[in-house]
Amino acid sequence: MSLTQDTYPVQPWLAKISKMAQPDLDFMAPEIQLQKSKYAVPACDAFSLGLLICSIYNGGRSLIQAQYNPACYVKELGRVRPNSTPSISCGLVGQLVVRQIYNKWKQVELGF
Numbered sequence: 714m715s716l717t718q719d720t721y722p723v724q725p726w727l728a729k730i731s732k733m734a735q736p737d738l739d740f741m742a743p744e745i746q747l748q749k750s751k752y753a754v755p756a757c758d759a760f761s762l763g764l765l766i767c768s769i770y771n772g773g774r775s776l777i778q779a780q781y782n783p784a785c786y787v788k789e790l791g792r793v794r795p796n797s798t799p800s801i802s803c804g805l806v807g808q809l810v811v812r813q814i815y816n817k818w819k820q821v822e823l824g825f
Contacts, residue, residue, distance in 0.1 A: 720752040725783070732781050739775040740764045743817040746786055760817075763810035776810060790814060 725746045726738045742757035744750045768775045776793060779786035793814045 720754050722751060723753045723757075724751075726781075726786070728781075728783065738779040738781055738783070738786050739777045740768075741786070743790055743814070746783065760810075760813060763813065767810055776814065790817075 723745050725748055726735050726741060738746070740761045742753070742760040745753060745757060764775055764777065777786065777789045779789055793811055
C-alpha cells in the first residue's frame, strides 16, 4: 500500500488499553480490527459512518454489538448476512452496510 495523505496508522482495539482511550469497537472497520491493514483509509471511515447512520435509525443500536470484546466483534461480524436485517429500520443504507460487512468478512475467511 502506498501511503498518501488520506491514510493514517491505526491499531486494533486492545483489551489491555482503557476503552476510553480507543475508538468504539462497535463502529470499527473489519480490516483494522482483524489486522488486515496497519493503515486506515477513507473506506474505513465510510464503513464506520455507515454503521453510525444505521445506529441512528435503529434507536442507537449498532449492527455490531461487540460489548468491548474483540472475540465478540469477530462473532458479530460472522452473524451479519445480506438481507438479514428486518428489524433494522434504516432501509437502503442498512442493507448496503450489511452487504459491505458480509463481503469484508468473506474476504477475511478466504484470506484476501
